[in-house]
Amino acid sequence: MTTALPPGSTIGILGGGQLGRMLSLAAAPLGLKCHIYSDVPGPAFDVAAASTVGAYEDTAKIRAFAESVDVVTYEFENVPLEAAAAAEAMTPVRPGPKALAVAQDRLEEKTFIRGIGIPVAPFAPVDSDASLEAAIHAIGETGILKTCRLGYDGKGQVRIKSASELKPAFESLKRAPCVLEGLVPFAYEVSVLVVRSISGEVRFYDLPLNTHKNGILDTSTVPSPISETHAARAKEMAAAIATALGYVGVLGVEMFYLGPDAAEPLVVNEIAPRVHNSGHWTMDACLVSQFENHIRAVAGWPLGPTGRHSDVTMTNLIGEDVDAWQALAAEPGAALHLYGKPEARPGRKMGHVNRVKPRS
């Protein structure tokens, strides 16, 4: 039995963006303080008890930060492994470094997931001229070439429609190590938000149906039309991944749903070892949000309920979408969440709105 961190304890968060901000806001009602560590000041600084600006490569600074808090978590998966290791030398890091290592590299992630018997889209490594032909042979002539590292929101990806497009695509990605992914004929995308405690208890939120625009998540809607049987299968898959990683906290698992008649109805697209954009609807449709449950898990607290009291569609506010804040604030049934970012640059996540209605 792990001891829960008592109220008054401090959660250290690596990363100062909107996810760190919403984690801080969720920690406060539990009587927990947050200390943010980020390479640049960010929106989380405005709601945290303490903030440190430092490079993620500055392991001495990371160690001092970790020593000053009671547990360390992170809000983005590209925290350098050295930073996580430096922190872990001083204080527990949750989710653990294994989740971080796996999620930072698409090839490692897909290999790991397939290795525990969970379906993923067909994939092949592309890391040299020699690998190009083998990849086409394994996957076919259509697919998506993705860099193994640092890709997100549609960045670091090129669609391939014929074998001849692969090499130029690889060049355009600067010959960074890549995976070629086969296209999966999916009906829609869902995600599983699973939270796992230190003792291994898992709880799940209802599965949202996710849509994208320009490679960025656009909406998450709950309930999704997926059947209970297939939702149960999706949860089972997400739990298997979390358990195999020895995961503590909220894990986001994006899946392609191939439809009720597919032999293998669900295929994992990717995982995010953190609270996830497709779980932002939980803030207004559940008693305990994904953010609070992540904090509960990493602090060794009992997990909170994951039930849903309302139906909801979450819509991201990207770039100048946020200019409509006044109309959104006046909309009945809409809850607005702005991230406090000073500049509405194109493609930047500025906030989201949750449109709720009574459960159908």
Add this chain to the structure above:
Amino acid sequence: MTTALPPGSTIGILGGGQLGRMLSLAAAPLGLKCHIYSDVPGPAFDVAAASTVGAYEDTAKIRAFAESVDVVTYEFENVPLEAAAAAEAMTPVRPGPKALAVAQDRLEEKTFIRGIGIPVAPFAPVDSDASLEAAIHAIGETGILKTCRLGYDGKGQVRIKSASELKPAFESLKRAPCVLEGLVPFAYEVSVLVVRSISGEVRFYDLPLNTHKNGILDTSTVPSPISETHAARAKEMAAAIATALGYVGVLGVEMFYLGPDAAEPLVVNEIAPRVHNSGHWTMDACLVSQFENHIRAVAGWPLGPTGRHSDVTMTNLIGEDVDAWQALAAEPGAALHLYGKPEARPGRKMGHVNRVKPRS
């Protein structure tokens, strides 16, 4: 048409306690920063973008604080009027100083409310030996003697059961100016949480039924058993008070409900020119809480919906009640709100728990 403060603006809050903390937490999702001003560091400091420690009597410091923010509000009604005036010389103070002046003095408050035709319990001033007999004559031999100023949570009150007890009670309250209130044979206490915008729009939350323990609010339950007709009357009374005060923000109006057959079913007990403990249930049973609606109002934003998606009982955690945090965190259907106060002194409000269930 008043211009709404755009995201990125700063709300100044006088007072650093749990109400300031919950106001700060509610301002963040609107993209608004908070700057707390308090005579001692308090729980709000941990979640605010900026904090200033200063005496409320230090008008120069208050002025500088007010100048650095876009609007000033307050979380307790005993902000010195001089402090509010100093702030208002630099930037708008909402709710206005009139609400503060009226609410700081029971005699003034009751006189004001009665003056606009709203029923209050019978009362008479007690401020000298000469006034004692007149008070007994007006009110009768049983009642409650209350100091006009600085009483809260049952402090500064003495129950009177015979005429001879009045003078000793007055002495025990150090002959501070008092009111003697007649006892009202009420069925139960309700409160109205009304929010009023700068343009005069009013919205209401559902009325909670409130119970007390040792003079401190114990529970607020929604729905209360009051009839729709009488709830409508209560809201009308609260709106009349808010409008007469030119009020902006959330106003808490405590009322005695005398039962369905009473000639005058509702009598105002007292008002609080701020978010109110009996509205803490809105945090988990409504899309937009009293805290967010207060911030919206003082920032000139559109008011948010006040509808309720769940039934709920709020229970205060007083003193060592908070030691049960782990059991409360594990309770299904319970949302915990701890205030981050370091010491669980007897009688101190340490947090609250909202126990919710689907609407009946």
